[in-house]
Amino acid sequence: MDLKLKVWRQSGPDEAGGFVAYDAKEISPDMSFLEMLDVVNERILEEGGDPIAFDHDCREGICGSCGMMIDGVPHGPKSMTTVCQLHMRSFRDGDQLTLEPWRASSFPVLKDLYVDRTPFDRIIAAGGYISVRTGSADEANAEPIRKKDADAAFDAAACIGCGACVAACPNASAMLFTSAKVAHLAHLPQGQTERYTRVLDMVETHDTEGFGNCTNHGACQNACPKGISVDYIAQLNRDLFRATVTTAADPVGS
Amino acid sequence: MELNARIPSGPVEKKWENHRFEMKLVNPANKRKYDVIVVGTGLAGASAAATMGELGYNVHAFTHHESPRRAHSIAAQGGINAAKNYQNDGDSVYRLFYDTVKGGDFRSREANVYRLAEVSLNIIDQAVAQGVPFAREYGGKLANRSFGGAQVSRTFYARGQTGQQLLLGAYQALERQVRAGTVTMHTSKEMLDVVVIDGVAKGIVTRDLVTGVIERHAADAVVLATGGYSNVFFLSTNAQKCNVTATWRAHRRGAGFANPCFTQIHPTCIPPSGEYQSKLTLMSESLRNDGRIWVPKDPEDKRKGNDIPEDARDYYLERLYPSFGNLTPRDIASRRAKEMVDAGHGVGPMENGVFLDFKHAIERLGKDRVSERYGNLFEMYERITGEDPYDRPMRIFPAPHYTMGGLWVDYDLMTTVPGLFAAGEANFSDHGANRLGASALMQGLADGYFVVPLTIGNYLATVTPGSADTDHAAFADVEKDVKQRQSRLLDVDGTRSAASFHRELGRIMWENCGMVRTAEGLRSALQRIPELREEFWRDVRVPGTGEGLNPSLEQAGRVADFLEFAEVMCWDALTRDESCGAHYRPEHVTEEGEARRDDENFAHSAVWEFMGVGEEPRRHTEPLEFPNVPPSQRSYK
Ligand SMILES: Cc1cc2nc3c(=O)[nH]c(=O)nc-3n(C[C@H](O)[C@H](O)[C@H](O)COP(=O)(O)OP(=O)(O)OC[C@H]3O[C@@H](n4cnc5c(N)ncnc54)[C@H](O)[C@@H]3O)c2cc1C
Numbered sequence: 001m002d003l004k005l006k007v008w009r010q011s012g013p014d015e016a017g018g019f020v021a022y023d024a025k026e027i028s029p030d031m032s033f034l035e036m037l038d039v040v041n042e043r044i045l046e047e048g049g050d051p052i053a054f055d056h057d058c059r060e061g062i063c064g065s066c067g068m069m070i071d072g073v074p075h076g077p078k079s080m081t082t083v084c085q086l087h088m089r090s091f092r093d094g095d096q097l098t099l100e101p102w103r104a105s106s107f108p109v110l111k112d113l114y115v116d117r118t119p120f121d122r123i124i125a126a127g128g129y130i131s132v133r134t135g136s137a138d139e140a141n142a143e144p145i146r147k148k149d150a151d152a153a154f155d156a157a158a159c160i161g162c163g164a165c166v167a168a169c170p171n172a173s174a175m176l177f178t179s180a181k182v183a184h185l186a187h188l189p190q191g192q193t194e195r196y197t198r199v200l201d202m203v204e205t206h207d208t209e210g211f212g213n214c215t216n217h218g219a220c221q222n223a224c225p226k227g228i229s230v231d232y233i234a235q236l237n238r239d240l241f242r243a244t245v246t247t248a249a250d251p252v253g254s
Numbered sequence: 255m256e257l258n259a260r261i262p263s264g265p266v267e268k269k270w271e272n273h274r275f276e277m278k279l280v281n282p283a284n285k286r287k288y289d290v291i292v293v294g295t296g297l298a299g300a301s302a303a304a305t306m307g308e309l310g311y312n313v314h315a316f317t318h319h320e321s322p323r324r325a326h327s328i329a330a331q332g333g334i335n336a337a338k339n340y341q342n343d344g345d346s347v348y349r350l351f352y353d354t355v356k357g358g359d360f361r362s363r364e365a366n367v368y369r370l371a372e373v374s375l376n377i378i379d380q381a382v383a384q385g386v387p388f389a390r391e392y393g394g395k396l397a398n399r400s401f402g403g404a405q406v407s408r409t410f411y412a413r414g415q416t417g418q419q420l421l422l423g424a425y426q427a428l429e430r431q432v433r434a435g436t437v438t439m440h441t442s443k444e445m446l447d448v449v450v451i452d453g454v455a456k457g458i459v460t461r462d463l464v465t466g467v468i469e470r471h472a473a474d475a476v477v478l479a480t481g482g483y484s485n486v487f488f489l490s491t492n493a494q495k496c497n498v499t500a501t502w503r504a505h506r507r508g509a510g511f512a513n514p515c516f517t518q519i520h521p522t523c524i525p526p527s528g529e530y531q532s533k534l535t536l537m538s539e540s541l542r543n544d545g546r547i548w549v550p551k552d553p554e555d556k557r558k559g560n561d562i563p564e565d566a567r568d569y570y571l572e573r574l575y576p577s578f579g580n581l582t583p584r585d586i587a588s589r590r591a592k593e594m595v596d597a598g599h600g601v602g603p604m605e606n607g608v609f610l611d612f613k614h615a616i617e618r619l620g621k622d623r624v625s626e627r628y629g630n631l632f633e634m635y636e637r638i639t640g641e642d643p644y645d646r647p648m649r650i651f652p653a654p655h656y657t658m659g660g661l662w663v664d665y666d667l668m669t670t671v672p673g674l675f676a677a678g679e680a681n682f683s684d685h686g687a688n689r690l691g692a693s694a695l696m697q698g699l700a701d702g703y704f705v706v707p708l709t710i711g712n713y714l715a716t717v718t719p720g721s722a723d724t725d726h727a728a729f730a731d732v733e734k735d736v737k738q739r740q741s742r743l744l745d746v747d748g749t750r751s752a753a754s755f756h757r758e759l760g761r762i763m764w765e766n767c768g769m770v771r772t773a774e775g776l777r778s779a780l781q782r783i784p785e786l787r788e789e790f791w792r793d794v795r796v797p798g799t800g801e802g803l804n805p806s807l808e809q810a811g812r813v814a815d816f817l818e819f820a821e822v823m824c825w826d827a828l829t830r831d832e833s834c835g836a837h838y839r840p841e842h843v844t845e846e847g848e849a850r851r852d853d854e855n856f857a858h859s860a861v862w863e864f865m866g867v868g869e870e871p872r873r874h875t876e877p878l879e880f881p882n883v884p885p886s887q888r889s890y891k
């Protein structure tokens with residue numbers, strides 16, 4: 001099949017960008033979307049041009065490196081699917097597609113479709129962990145955890161940190177990402193000690209990194225390739241409320 | 255090259271304990287005066303950096319990824335072994351040790367393997383405490399599954415995403431130390447060389463992938479945890495950015511490279527669908543528990559799988575291995591599949607796979623039971639191929655997956671260059687000639703949480719802290735080398751992409767140094783690789799400049815290193831004139847057609863010394879002894 005692409009090209013973080021048209025010719029429906037871009041890039045290179053930059057690595061939907069807007073939709077048309085797992089059979093011969101990077105001021109474009117998502121690391125560093133020194137752990141089976149809770153923790157922990165939620169949100173909020181980590185750890189007994197300091201610290205960093213407020217729009221959940229639910233945001237808000245109230249009366253953690 | 259493994263004294267069960275007592279310690283107040291560089295923040299590197307930060311060292315951690323959470327470890331699916339014996343099925347540290355030595359076909363070091371089995375217990379404790387959501391039973395205790403032919407159930411798992419959850423645990427522990435100020439995280443920085451001063455590792459030179467700036471970093475010790483090199487085959491189950499650069503550069507600076515030819519092939523991957531194929535996707539081996547593997551008897555039979563009647567099918571594994579059938583070990587299942595495809599029985603549009611058929615399982619168990627067991631794998635298969643495995647047989651083919659070879663290390667995980675350590679898949683590890691399923695995650699975390707953070711002290715206690723200085727002439731020399739190499743890549747301005755060379759190299763390696771290695775094939779590869787390398791340096795086209803983000807330049811640098819590394823892999827395969835584990839030389843087989851080890855001549859690790867690009871490397875050996883696990887020949891008939 002043959003497709004027409006309109007791709008955002010931007011040579012560096014401080015440069016102006018713009019759309020450039022490319023033909024994607026003789027594309028096999030069995031190719032993944034990124035393999036299609038590999039083929040386009042190979043031709044750009046043969047013609048002496050500079051290939052389109054995009055981040056990617058595992059190509060199986062788990063590392064969270066890939067991500068771009070396809071016709072305004074994060075990760076493209078297929079639900080619960082990262083762009084690396086999207087295959088060309090989801091498109092038709094003659095389709096015209098517009099490819100853009102995630103758009104959010106906290107995710108500066110480094111080049112073309114490649115953005116900087118390091119603010120996510122800083123949100124995690126603010127408290128997205130359980131403090132346990134190596135070697136100081138109890139015997140793993142000492143504390144039973146209800147299967148239900150372990151499963152719920154897993155569901156929240158499935159976030160791959162791709163940033164699609166931020167790109168989808170009209171406020172460029174990273175609340176879905178933040179709440180997924182808060183919920184993961186809040187579901188486990190080990191996560192209780194730091195539960196309220198964690199949520200305060202992570203939300204504070206979320207805000208200082210320049211992500212917007214959550215106004216319950218819900219676009220994040222639809223964009224998320226891992227099915228992370230907006231219910232976690234509600235949970236986060238409950239914890240946050242409690243944390244704010246309790247810290248006023250009694251320092252958290254005591 | 256001196257190879258002193260420095261194995262502690264005493265019986266194998268006591269060695270680690272004795273060693274911990276005998277090791278020199280760094281005074282707690284002094285630890286922060288020591289700078290330690292950790293390159294790589296996958297399971298091994300993230301756990302090592304976090305733990306050394308906790309201990310008080312001043313750690314600098316580097317990754318070429320945007321975030322530690324993107325390391326290749328994230329993709330591991332099946333699980334992690336530990337000798338917890340929660341199932342009361344007879345497991346023990348000794349049994350895990352025994353299975354690992356035997357599984358490695360008697361080409362690993364007993365003392366290290368024993369320690370691995372020992373600390374496996376602590377890994378699970380640590381991970382659970384960090385909040386890793388392992389699978390649980392209804393009673394709330396941890397669940398296990400059996401894996402990779404082990405006779406006990408010792409594998410812990412988190413759905414099909416065990417690597418992801420373990421890496422997130424280690425990553426979070428690392429970020430906690432970043433916040434505490436003990437670890438400085440350097441993301442998007444690729445290590446391009448090691449700096450060795452008077453024979454001792456004192457730092458690294460990196461390129462900032464976002465700004466393009468080449469930087470010097472000095473430290474009192476350097477730990478490489480940069481993963482494996484399966485991508486030398488171009489098509490593998492590894493992530494696209496996995497590479498050999500860090501370990502190869504260290505090798506060029508004097509670190510011995512051990513057993514590079516020990517590479518593992520995974521039998522159940524989805525076959526390539528075209529020339530453009532960029533990677534291969536692995537599907538859990540558990541599929542072989544209920545799926546039946548077959549090919550059409552007649553190579554000319556081009557009917558669809560479902561239209562081929564039973565009597566025209568060859569269930570070759572069941573035929574050749576009546577007692578193990580479809581569950582023969584990874585290497586045998588892989589090799590037989592290749593033989594079938596090579597003999598023209600391949601199926602699918604490119605005739606490059608064998609069938610894995612669930613028709614009988616669905617008849618026997620019902621669709622619901624099958625979907626309960628394999629639903630997510632079937633979905634993954636359908637997503638990639640567009641074919642529904644409930645309706646028609648899957649197609650599978652083996653793919654390169656894991657590399658047992660790596661930098662040679664002593665008991666303390668120190669390479670032949672003092673001050674330079676290697677952890678995780680980057681070292682030649684504890685897996686000998688073949689790794690058991692679910693043991694790579696275990697080894698990475700054992701090295702990172704429990705071994706390197708202690709053994710590095712044994713070295714640092716002998717070093718004056720802060721003795722390294724980026725103003726030293728050696729740093730300037732290395733930086734100059736790195737810059738020259740980069741300009742050379744950019745200046746060729748030829749016609750072909752680095753990827754096209756990589757693909758060609760991969761084909762040479764897969765054909766000649768893949769599942770089956772003949773002396774003749776290896777010699778021809780040794781001839782073709784230098785030719786290809788020469789062509790690369792004459793005709794590669796790397797667009798753009800060294801400034802700013804340039805993925806083409808990153809890729810070209812990695813391919814250039816693979817083009818050098820591939821040769822030593824072939825040398826190793828050629829000189830290891832025996833079959834063992836995953837290394838299969840058809841010249842050395844039993845009457846049953848299985849790998850035949852030659853313990854008299856090859857009960858050793860081969861350790862290579864770099865003699866110059868294109869020069870024949872020098873082979874050294876570390877003899878291996880098996881006082882605890884007497885070598886035996888395996889049989890799966
Ligand atoms: C698909 C798949 C499934 C698997 N499933 C299992 C399983 O179920 N059980 C199991 O035990 N094992 C499994 N494995 C194997 C296991 O995942 C790996 O062996 C293990 O995760 C390797 O961890 P590591 O920390 O050594 O390296 P990696 O996770 O590969 O990390 C390497 C790190 O080094 C960095 N790096 C590399 N080069 C440089 C450089 N030059 N400069 C800076 N940074 C650099 C990278 O950025 C990364 O941070 C699987 C492997 C694959 C491919």
Ligand code: SF4
Pocket residue numbers: 158159160161162163164165166176177180220223224225226227228
């Ligand atoms: S919540 Fe979903 S969309 Fe957001 S980063 Fe995580 S996986 Fe991506």
Ligand code: FES
Pocket residue numbers: 055056057058059060061062063064065066067082083084085
């Ligand atoms: S490339 Fe890893 S999630 Fe897409």
